[in-house]
Amino acid sequence: MAPSFDISFPNGTTATAIRVEAGVDLDSVLHSLGLDGARPVLVVVGGAGKLNDDDRARVRSLFVRVLAPLAQTLNAVVVDGGTDAGVMQMMGRARCKTNSTFPLIGVAPIGTAGLPGQPLPHPDGAFLEPHHTHFVLVPGDYWGDESIWIAQIASAIADDSPSVTVLINGGEATWNDASQNVQEGRPLLVIAGSGRTADALATALDGKVTDERARRIVGSGLLKSIDLRSSDDLARVIREILSR
16 A cells, blocks of 8 residues: 655645555555544535536535534544535535534545646546545546445444435436445435435435336435435434434
């Protein structure tokens, strides 16, 4: 395993990063990042595609009013995809806006993640989000290659502490995120009304399967739907899970 290194962003922030290979011991990775010790974990997956202006504002508000403050007050670690786009960008900016100090770990494929001052490694790549505190750069050249890593890193951080995944909107790769997190035994909260994958899962939970990939996820018994406009309900459920 390569040693950890610092990434400096143009806005003046610095994050600790590490590049890993398949089969690496995740406890050793966390130790190298200075993240020893079990803590509650909030996983955020999905996207922000095809949202209208009102719904995008509602989603952004969830990060600032619910997710970032809860992570701070519950002494949780947040894990997401780490790039400067969609819900990962919203998570990073919410952490900054709320002056929070919780660890925010981005997990991204090395073949798609762009480091500051370097060209993007892939035409469909994206730069890392500058308000994250840690990055784990994992093997892969396509979005979605990080899904299993996000799920397993979150479990390694939590250990015997509680964890929960929040799924907002999302495209094709988000189906894999949902599946991998459920396989880890993690409760999955889908934000109904946020569109695409989240809405397909919420609809399936109501018994109307529009995508066959939803059947196994619903069958896990770990799926719960919360309406985009019910931020108080989301806060209550996350607090209940992470406070156990």
